[in-house]
Amino acid sequence: MLNETAIKELQEIRSKYPSARSALLPAIYVAQREFGWLSEEAYEAVSEVLGVPKAIARGVGAFYAMYKHRPMGRNIIQLCTNVSCMILGAERLADYLKSHYGLVPGGTTEDGRFSLVIMECIGACGTAPAMLVNDEFYENLSEQYIEEILAKFT
Amino acid sequence: MITVTINEKEITLEKPITVLEAARSAGISIPTLCYHPALERYGGCRLCLVEVEKMPRLQTACTLMTADGMIVRTETDAIAGVRRGILEFLLINHPLDCPYCDKAGECELQDLVEKYGPTTGRFKEKKRKMPESLEDAIIVRNMERCIVCTRCVRMCEGVQGASAIAVMERGGHSHIEPFSGGKYDCEYCGNCISVCPVGAIMSRMHRHSYRPWQMTDQVETICPYCGVGCTVTAQVRDDAIKRIIPKLGSPVNNGLLCSRGRFGYEFVGNRDRLTRPLIRKNGVLEESTWEEAIHRVTQKLGEIKEKYGSSSVAGIASPRCTNEDNYVFQKFMRVTIGTHNIDSTARTGYAGAQQFIENIFGQGATANIISGISRSDVVFVVGGDPTTVNPILGLQIRACSRKGGAVLTLGKVSGLRYFSPHALDPASFTETVLLEGIVTELKNRKELSGSHSSLESNIKDIAVSVEDVIKECKIREDDFHSFITLLSEASNPVLIIGKEIIQSNGASYKLLLLSAINYLINGRIYLLSERANEQGLLDMGCASDLLPGSRPVEVAELRRRYERAWHVTLPDKPGLTLFEMIHGAKEGSVRAMYVMGENPLFNLPNSENVKEALGNLDFLVVQDLFMTETAESADVVLPALSWAEKEGTFTNMERRIQKLRKVISRAGKEDWRIISDVSGNMGVSFPYDSAEDVFAEISKVSPLHRDLTYDDIEEGEALWPFKGEPLRGGMEISCNKGDGATESGKYFLAIDRPLFHSGTLSRKSSALMRLCPEAVARISSTTAAELSVTDGDSIRISTRIGSLSLPVFIDEAYDGSLIKVSNNFRGKGVFSLMEYSLDPVLKSPCMDNVIIEIEKSDRHVQRDPKNDSEVKK
Incomplete structure (x- = not known):
């Protein structure tokens, strides 16, 4: 179940939208944050607070690829491998993540610290290669720089 | 007036x-x-694309509204190419396992591909x-066959309102799924099965x-379960019902x-x-012949009537039986036996409530x-x-809610939780105060019009202040006021x-009070009815105080009509009601009882x-159909024929008389025929050869059914x-406020009326048991x-008269201190615990x-329906 702060947050979100259904997307983000991923419990919590049938909530969530549809690590690395990044060595960086952290695309480290997602262009072609860690953006990546960045996340 | 031209054919529309x-109305198929x-219209499959002059691109005919002067073509080379292309796309993932698929033969995709589609696909993936x-x-789901037309989802969400399934993921991965992936956990209406055009969702x-195409027969009849009276089509193979399907356009349930x-x-x-009549011999029920059984009934009823008088015999009629069965039964009791001791389980609520309301507002x-x-x-x-x-x-x-209407409920109604933002949930045993409060407020806002003097004189003194209502019922003042505003x-x-x-109580x-509310807001009343022919049995006179056509027994002028028709003199006082019969049997004034299609012991x-x-009789x-x-x-x-094996009529809760048709044949007799045989043996022969003959007499005798024919x-x-x-209504009103006394207990017992069961019939149906x-x-x-129990634990519930050990089911959509138990399962019925006044x-x-007293009992082991003797066939 959600804690009271999260329930308040959902109700707050609900009040900004004309109908309960229109509040689903931001509400699902809150549940995802609270439960770590979009488990059945997460959708049930959203359904209960917003008063939207749970299958509808899950149907909306399941449409979007950027939600977490399976359990993931505490921090999500989203690495771009589109053209610019690829030319400037993104695939080498992916290999580095595999050899140093045991991270394969779509996988999670054994300690649950990181998950790796290969993502499409994030608009940083001029400063490639680039990635997101959680909501933070990093550019001009190198192996050494990645090691420095990831050290900040526990 | 709108005139459109479709395929050179001019069509005029209102x-x-x-x-x-428009095209289909003119016989043009798309x-x-x-x-x-x-x-709801969707425009998703793109098969209905048509050419419309002056419009760029092809248009979906299912969403495009007609406009005056529109010129449409539905069969051009371009359209044929597009249709072929769309079907080719749909078949990319469709497995084409028609030889194995139950849908083959009535599959819309199969028909369309056969008619328009490409014979080969070009996709190699x-x-x-x-x-x-x-x-x-x-429900079995095969998502390889699914074409994502979303009919099932639109049905589930937009019509059924259950919203149990949705489209999950997107693009080529789209598929239909219930919330938890596999099991449905829904209302199991199966309406998704009806609308699925392919074999993706099936029973x-x-x-x-x-x-x-192997169905040998298909018969339209009326559902045997509740008082709504839905039209159902039973499909038959080898004299067994294979499935029940709905019919679009049917009057009550429309598909x-x-x-x-x-x-x-x-x-x-x-x-x-x-299958065969049984007679108790030396304390054991033994199989016998119809002749012997009917002889025994005749002889015993005759003896008892002779010895103790007509009023020592009582009959219980059945809301599961047809009008014809019930008419003949009450005639048997009144004419052959000579008593008004005929009643039914409608007496447990429906009959009294209806009579009360009709006394105020008139019959109907x-x-x-x-x-x-x-x-x-x-x-x-x-x-x-x-x-x-x-x-x-x-x-x-x-x-109604979906169209913008307001749903108001007294107490929380689980099935309307996504539809009822206006629920007043009064504290236990304070409904009366709340209703008085509503009447008071409505009177203040609406003024009494004077058009119904007897009702007005009964309610003019009711005055309960808003403060009192709020305090006693423990509800919010805002909620109460918005409730009243919506009502008024x-x-x-x-x-x-x-x-x-x-x-x-009371x-x-x-x-x-409800009648007063109805009067003040000028509304219409619906009485929920649990049995298919509860209304019909009352209209047939299966009530101790009513003759066919719902005419009161005591009024001599009204009684004469029946005396003339039946050539008898009827008793001038009402007979025993259902509960008086039970009481009479217990104290010895009722010596014999004839029960048709009912299970009073349960x-x-x-x-x-x-x-x-009953043991005292x-x-x-x-x-009955079963050994109840x-x-x-x-x-x-005496074994009777079931609903599917006989002709007759049911009257539903809206008092629509509908025809039951024989679906399959089986050796045996209809209830009315058994009773006719008994009556004939007792010296009063009834002249019926068919249910239609019985109805012909009903339409002569009952002033309500005058001249009505099959x-x-x-x-x-x-x-x-x-x-x-x-x-007419407007009769004098007498009512009883109840003693107002409520015993203080922590938990109270209530009757659960579940969606999947009705009792005697449903527990013999394996799907419902599953x-x-x-x-x-x-x-x-x-x-x-409070009890520290979770799902799977058992509790023992005890009242003054009995106790039951039952597994708990925690219902999230429900709160309060009521413990609800249904009355559907043998040996586990709530009525075994229920005292009443x-x-x-x-x-x-x-x-x-x-x-009730509750204690935690041993952990429950779930019963396996496969090893259940009640379910096996």
Whole structure:
């Protein structure tokens, strides 16, 4: 179940939208944050607070690829491998993540610290290669720089 | 006027409709897949694309509205190419496993590909793999066959209102799934099965046991379960019902069914059906012949009548039997036996409530059209969950809400939780105060018009202040005021009354208050009815105080009509009501009882008391389909034909008389024929060869059914007030406020009326037993926490008269200190625990104040329906 702060947050979100259904997307983000991923419990919590049938909530969530549809690590690395990044060595960086952290695309480290997602262009072609860690953006990546960045996340 | 030209044919239309509808009305066919007349328009499959002059690109005919002067072409080379292309796309992932698929033969995709489609596909990629899901007990999902037309989702969400399934993921990965992936956990209406154009969502019942074209017969009849009276089509192969499907355009249910109606037919072919008459010899029921059994009944009833008088014999009629059965039965009791001792379980609520309301507003006050509910602007629900008692009526309430109407409920109604933002949930036993408060406020706002003096004189002194209501009922003042505003400003309101309020203490006074509310807001009343022919049996005179056509027994002028028709003199006082019969049997004034299609030993509160009473009888005859609890203690048991095996009529709760048609044949006799045989043997022969003959007499004798024929009924002209003469209302009102005493207990027992069961019939239907295999105690999560129990634990519930150990079911959509137990399973019925007092006016039992003791008992082992003797066939 959600804690009271999260329930308040959902109700707050609900009040900004004309109908309960229109509040689903931001509400699902809150549940995802609270439960770590979009488990059945997460959708049930959203359904209960917003008063939207749970299958509808899950149907909306399941449409979007950027939600977490399976359990993931505490921090999500989203690495771009589109053209610019690829030319400037993104695939080498992916290999580095595999050899140093045991991270394969779509996988999670054994300690649950990181998950790796290969993502499409994030608009940083001029400063490639680039990635997101959680909501933070990093550019001009190198192996050494990645090691420095990831050290900040526990 | 709009004139459109489709394929050079000019079509004139009264009002704008879609191009598709216009074309079909003119006999021009346009292929569709996602379109379904019962569903919201979608425009998703693109098969209905047509060319419209002056419009760029092809247009979807199912969404495009006609406009004057429009010129449309539906069969051009370009369109044919597009159709072929779309079908080729649809077949990219479709497995084409038609030889193995149950849908083959009635598959819309198969038909379309055969007619328009490419014979070969050009795609070399592998088809997507999604294993068939057999996780659910009833519904099998095969998402490889799914074409994502979303008809099922639109049905589930937009019509059924259950919202149990949705499209998950997107693009090529799109598939339909219930919330938790495999099991449905829904209302199991199966309406998704009806609308699926391919074999993606299907019933598991009789899976792979038939092909659609192998059905030998298909018969339109009326559902045997609740009082809504849905039209069902039974499809038959080798004299066995293979499936029940709905029919679009049918008057009550218009293409929809509920779980009981669709999946509950298997009792008909259950191997436990009684086949031969049984006679008790040396204490044991033994098989015998019809001749011997009827002789025994005749002889014993004759003896008892001779020795103790006519009034020592009593009859219990059946709301599961047809009008014809019930008419003949009451005639047998009145003419052959010579007593008005005929009653039924309608006495447990429906009969008394209806008579009370009709005394005020006139006969037929509750005969309102069910489909009108969705067109009203305010629906006020009191005393139960219409979505489980009368599911198809419940859908009308949901539809009303969807169209912008307000749903008001007294107490929380689980089936309307996504539809009822206006619930007043008064503290236990304070409904009366709340209703008085509502009447007071409505009087303040609406003024009494003076048009109904007797009702007004009864309510003019009611005055309960808002403060008192708020304090006593523990509700919020804002909620109360918005409730009153919605009620008083409603232009076309309806009031739906369920048994929970009729079976509560002071029920007649509460009904007076509800009638007053109805009068003040100028609404229409609907009385929920649990049995298919509860209304019909009352109209047939199966009530101790009413003759056919619902004419009171005591009025000599009215009685004379029947005396002339039947050539007898009838007693001038009403007979014994159901509960008086039980009492009479217990104390010895009733010596013999004839029970037709009813199970009083199980279906009446305080079963132990009923058992004792029936045990005290000199002679008990039971006519039924199964060896019920009551039949087990009978002296003679007569096997009857079921609903599917006979002709006749049912009258539904809106008082629509509908025709039952024989679906399959079986050796045996209809209930009316058995009774005719007994009567003939007793020296009073009844001149009937068929159910139609019986109805012909009904239409002569009953002033309500005057001149009505089977032909009229077939043509759908048997709607209230038929061709007859209803009695006026405005009679003197007497009501009883109840003693107001409520015992203080922590937990109270209440009757659960589940969606999947009705009792005697449903527990002999394997699909319903799979959906709900055993009795449970439904409790709120608060109660669960207090008792420290979780799902799977058992509790022992004890009252002064008995105790039951039941697994708990924690219902999240429900709160409070009520413990709800259903009355459906043998040996586990709530009525075995229920004490009652009788409402002096309605003569129905009040059962809302039953205190219980609860203790945690051993952990429950789930019963396996596969090894259940009640389910096996």
